[in-house]
Amino acid sequence: MWLCVLEANDGCCVYCGGASETMDHVIPFSDGGADDMSNLVPACHRCNRQKGDKTPAELYIGWDLRHRWSGKGTAQKSDTSGLSLRDMYLSIHEGVLGLLDDLDKVAAEIADRRRRDWFLWASPWTYHYDLGINYYRKRFAEEIQKAKAEGWPDNRPESVKKRSA
Numbered sequence: 566m567w568l569c570v571l572e573a574n575d576g577c578c579v580y581c582g583g584a585s586e587t588m589d590h591v592i593p594f595s596d597g598g599a600d601d602m603s604n605l606v607p608a609c610h611r612c613n614r615q616k617g618d619k620t621p622a623e624l625y626i627g628w629d630l631r632h633r634w635s636g637k638g639t640a641q642k643s644d645t646s647g648l649s650l651r652d653m654y655l656s657i658h659e660g661v662l663g664l665l666d667d668l669d670k671v672a673a674e675i676a677d678r679r680r681r682d683w684f685l686w687a688s689p690w691t692y693h694y695d696l697g698i699n700y701y702r703k704r705f706a707e708e709i710q711k712a713k714a715e716g717w718p719d720n721r722p723e724s725v726k727k728r729s730a
């Protein structure tokens with residue numbers, strides 16, 4: 566499951582596009598977000614930490630306003646950039662909607678039945694925690710790329726295929 570989520574979105578953090586390192590709860594666990602794959606996306610440590618118990622929209626709005634607003638002037642009128650906090654808040658709505666679309670796309674990728682089944686059957690190996698997830702990512706990187714290019718082929722063992730036939 567870990568690899569299935571981390572390797573979605575081409576192995577990139579959905580928030581900043583950097584390398585994914587952790588699984589993030591889209592709707593925070595503390596807000597009643599589900600603790601299953603329907604609510605998990607790949608994220609980097611930094612974004613995951615900054616997101617904390619915020620929703621994606623709250624994270625984005627907070628980042629953007631902090632980043633772009635000089636903090637001078639008043640909320641209605643800035644005396645430096647000409648953009649007020651209010652203008653900026655309105656302009657970032659598009660960005661938030663874009664992020665929510667991206668999250669939907671990644672969620673659909675993770676929910677994809679064929680893809681999930683591939684990861685399920687590709688991992689009958691025992692997981693050794695001391696080796697860490699990056700060990701497995703490296704070890705299976707080529708196999709994952711190949712399966713992705715082939716549209717997540719049916720990799721069930723023959724005995725299982727026979728049983729369900």
Ligand SMILES: [Zn+2]
Nearest residue numbers: 578581609612
């Ligand atoms: Zn990130």
